[in-house]
Amino acid sequence: MGYEVIAVSSNMDKEKLAKELGAHHYFVSSETANTQIQAMGGAKLIVCTAPSQSVVEKIEGALGAGGSIVIVAAIPELKINPIRMLSMNQSVCGRYSGDSRDSEDCLHFSKIQGVHPMIQKYKLDQVNECFENIGNARFRSVIVIRNDNE
Template sequence: GGYAEVIIAEARGIASIPDGLSSVDAAPLLCAGITTYNALRNAGLRGGDLVAVQGIGGLGHLGVQFARHMGFRTVAIGRGREKEKLAKDLGAHVYIDTAVDDAAAVLQRMGGARAILATATSGDAMGPLVSGLSARGKLIVVGVPQDPIQLNAFPLVFGGRSIYGSLTGTPIDAEDTLAFSVLENIRPMIETVPLEQAADAYARMMQGKARFRMVLVTKEGVARGASVNG
């Protein structure tokens, strides 16, 4: 792939950016945003359901915001007490520190999660979360781990729990994501970098130093943006 100031695309494949949303903010919402928004809204959830978001990074920090503003009881799952304030600032009602607590056990004490949005790219961390689901709960994988996800079949079979993946959506889904973000004042946490420094931005992202999305901007300023994603 690559990056440019101007592209030619079919009209049916583009999305309109609403007033009140900059291109710089829209760029990550059209990638990480649509991924997490669509995964949650297509999960058959109801307001008040317990929903957990595993990982507070490029995907997770948006997932927490969407979950809260969709009316779910929102739990953020991370590692390290230093992430608790950020998680709650983003809208989480509860933060689970996996360095101290077993996330699945805590979720079960809360009644079990109707859905867990797995965003952190660790198969070892995802598999045990199935035990934190309620009956017929869903583990939705949106982060792509390099290692296999190992599962205990018992909680899947006894309780009708499920695991599946979700990736992106249509241009209409993209516009829905942007419209909801404007309505609920949901924004990505970004770092902007000149287009000429795209390689540096990519390296920073691959090193895990981005907080949480790198956005390339042109010399004209922030009127255009492209999100750098792994």
Template sequence: MTSKTMKAVHVPAVGQALELMSVPVPEPDNEQVRIKVEACGVCHGEAKIVDGWASSYPRIPGHEVVGVIDSVGAGVEGWQPGQRVGVGWHAGHGETTGMTIDGGYAEYMTAYQGSVVAIPDGISPEEAAPILCAGETVFSALKNSKSRIGDVVAVSGIGGLGHLAVQYAAKAGYEVVAISRGADKADLARDLGAHHYIDAAADDVAERLTELGGATVIIATAPHADVINPLLGGLATGGELVLAAVSDDPIGWSALDFLGGQATVKGTFTEADSMADAIKFSVLTGTRPVIEVFPLEKAPEAYDKMMAATVHFRAVLKVS
């Protein structure tokens, strides 16, 4: 067993704030690798750990992790020290990274070999980290949708997820409509690749989408029921509304809302098998998250800014 210690930021107990601590460097167990963490994204999922969803406390959060393998446990095949890797939400063996086992708000972490994906050259650790959750979520939403090249695809919400969804959709060959509140995001949306912009504060979203022929797919990334509710009316016949936003609020639809257009509403979530695809597509197309970088010691500040929605657009911890 190692006697070395490392810096880590953990949630000490339910409801308590993030805290910087010195803890032992973990040793890889059977089928695990140890990763020297280079960067870790700060995601809204961390709030659930503070709220009490973790399996035990203290718990080190972080499920958008990029680093380099520095040690392997017994039974590991196909991975070796020196390889550049990433870890997302799915930790393998029924575990959840940063929720039931410790995550990447630390200088080192362990991960089961089945949860690890290779990170290619051509993208920095800080840029790659958010793709392992935020980016992969909207990438999978598009990849698994019924849309085809040239179809109208709308993205509601130009934030941490939405700004990536717009880029993915544009670079995959769709006619992209960005939807947000206020005219101030119109130029940004077009810079990201959107062909159209709808100001939800001034325009009837469903009416504007209908004028474009209706959206084959709408990806809803803004977690507010009053934003999601009107989107259904903007779908083309047989279109899909994909909920990528996390919200506990009732959306407010009735059966009547579904009688006219044969619309489908479905959810999306991170898929372990698609993380490598999302990273590869991002490298090939130059898709990158807009990030604000913090040192590990400022993880509490990064978390607070993420929760207050004042980060532009994704907070990332630079660990080593």
């Protein structure tokens, strides 16, 4: 969509995946990441998918002038610096997603942008292995159980 994408996570484990999925930069969430993002001009938009109060509170410092934070994860409480946000013309909003219109928009966007799911297939006799690995998927892939004839 014309933006330079920066992925931020808690460790370096996800860097390869983030870049394979199109991130231009990858930073570990810390004060250093905020400094690096601010050196690039600050973030125009931060989409926070981590259900962690401390993550959102830390990443607020990466937001640039006129920028917005969109929270799409359930966070029970959030402490932000309203003076900084007012002086920098920044905003925070929440976005509930998950209804049928969101799914339709997501599928349409995926089609026109060539976004494809990562699929890991298991044969029916590997069902136990599949269920053992579900915890490792971390919403990065779709797990399909199929019979031997497929």
